Amino acid sequence: MNSGSNSFRNSDWLLLGLVVVMSCFTYFYNYTQPTSLYWDEVYHVTSAQKYLNNSYFMELHPPVGKLLLAAGEKLIDANDDELNRIYKDTNHVKKRVEGFSLNGYRFFPALLSWITAVVLFFIFLAITRTTILATFFSFLYIFDTALSVHLPGALLEGPMIFFCSLSLLIFLHIINIKKPNIKFKVLSFILGITFALTFLTKITGLFLLLLFPILFIGLWPKWKVWIIGMIFAFFGFLITFIGVWHVHISLGTEVTNQGFYSASALYKEALESDNPIPFSLYPTAIKDHLKYSIKYNDGVPKLDMCKVHEAGSPWFYWPLGARSITYAKKSYAEDKVGYLMFQVNPAVWWLSAFAVLIAFSLLTCSYLLGLKLKQRFLLNSFCILYAGYMFGISQIDRVMYLHHYLLPLIISFILAALVLNEVKQIGKWKFDHDHKVFVALCLSICIFATYQFYKPLSTMRPLTKAQLEKRAIFPLWNLRCSGCKRNDPFFNPPAICKENQNPYTNKK
Structure with missing residues (x-):
């Protein structure tokens, strides 16, 4: 597809097919491994089982992600009824029961993570207008080790990033429509749906609210067109919001040994009756769930830089890929250890961080020095989204983790x-389309090569201590072997931490 054409040629379909195949191997193929639960799967699987058994519960995150986990298990039917009841009366899986399969619970996160590559391809195509560049930029997503480990798991980030990416693609199409035709109304309605699904998966998806004032600016002076779009978006949002909470509330009717959580007296009374929860009580039920989420969040500890096994990290570490998180490990013969890590591909993350820096620099030069930009509005838009998310997340004082950066990471790809x-x-050289393709090709080769180098950390391939240390090229990552000392100079600094909190000796 050339910049002046809107039709796909055979070569364009071939490139799209290449993206589909490559992303299938990194996100969907072999998604059932490892068979053990890792990271927050130990929480989300219990929530999904509660849906499967009509158990009432409250949880930190909104319902969509866990409903998808339950739907996947219902569809794949990888466990018998007894195994699908085994964790419903707990909030945390302490030990995986022999024979319990995660194939169903991981199905939709893995599938949506795979499809996200296609959505991002079309986002890059809308920006670059060429399929070859869209393919190369898709490498940023397809060949990142951290994303390929985290997103296919029975976790929430895979669905959230899919819905977020879909919202951004719709935004790019809406902004080019200057009249309220059928296409504009349908896309606005769908944007309301995808926005609702994003933040009903995780609250951090609320940053997409910024899209609506950005659309107002982009459509100005046709503010009436914007109002029409917002009406359709609102109805899409409202239908989705009510529908999701209806499913959540109607499925959670049986009170278990976990009790009523933070349910109000009215909600408790409805739960104790044999009748379905009346629709008139939904606002109260939703409010009770939100109150529990806030209460739960307030109870999460703050980041402790003196803590021995602290996996969290400050938000300003994240663009550089710090800090790594070990999800699982397995000992092998000859002092080798296999690791499943949330470890970034430095070519992806550092290139993306550099792109963010250049983007803000270009905008600064545009406003202060009059530099002319071809896509200044889009640069403004995505810089606002990036800065808005990072500002909001920086105001949260509970411990946060590197995977909280995945949404702005997608923005940085764009x-x-x-x-x-x-x-x-x-300098003196003109930089035309062929030069851009060559640069993108070189960067893609670099991305793929570093992906192969760090891939053992995403597949639990046995590594010696020396082999792991070769990959620990950046101290802030805290990438280290099992039992080795931390090498992050800013964690456990002597000026801050007391002697009796020294993680190296664990002695007073």
Whole structure:
């Protein structure tokens, strides 16, 4: 597809097919491994089982992600009824029962993570107008080790990033429609749905609210068109919001030994009766769930840089890929250990961080020095989304983890495409389309090569201590072997931590 054409040629379909195949191997193929639960799967699987058994519960996160886990198990039917009841009376899986399968619970996160690659391909295509560049930029998503480990799991980030990416793709199409035709109304309605699904998976998806004032600016002076779009988006949002909570509330009718959580007196009374929860009580039920979420969040400890096994990290570490998290490990012969880690591909994360820096620099030069930009509105839009998310997350004082950066990471991929699109000249040399393709090709080769180098950390391939240390090229990652000392200079600093909190000796 050339920049001046809207039709797909055979070569374009071939490139799209390549993206589909490559992303299948990194996100969907072999998604059933490892067979053990890792990271927050130990929490989300119990929530999914509660849905499967009509058990009432409250939880930190909104319902969509866990409903998808339950739907996947219902569809795949990988466990018998007894195994699908085994964790419903607990909030945390302490030990995986022999024979219990995660194949169903992981199905939709893995599938949606695979499809996300296609959605991002079309986002890059909308920006660059060429399938070859869209393919190369898709490498940022397809060949990141951290994403390929985390997203296919029975976790919430896979569905959330899919819905977020879909929202961004719809936004890119809406912004080019200047009249309230059928296409505009349908896309606005769908945007309301995808926005609702994003933040009903995890609250952090609320940052997409910024899309609506951005659309107002982009459609100005046709503010009436924006109002029409917002009406349709609101109805899409409202239908989805009510529908999701209806499913959640109607499934949770049987009170278990976990009790009533933070249910109000009215909600308790309805739960104790034999009748379905009346629709008139839904606002109260939703409010009670939100109150529990806030209460739960307030009880989460703060980041402790003196803690021996602290897996959290400050938000300003994240663009550099710090800090790594070990999800699982397995000992082998000859002092080798297999690791399943949330470990970034530095070529992906550092390139994306550099793109963010260049994007903000281009905008600064545009406003202060009059630099002309081809896609200034889009650069503004995605910089606002990135900055808005990072500002909001920086205000949270509970411990946060590197995977909380995945949404702005996706934004940074888009900024990378926008930045390359803006480059016209480097020094004395003109920078045309062929030069951009060559640069993108070189970067893609680098991304793929570093992916292969760090891939053992995403597949539990046995590594010696020396082999792991070769990959620990950046101290802030805290990438270290089992039992080794931490090498992050800013965690456990002597000026802050007391002697009796020294993680190296664990002695007073």
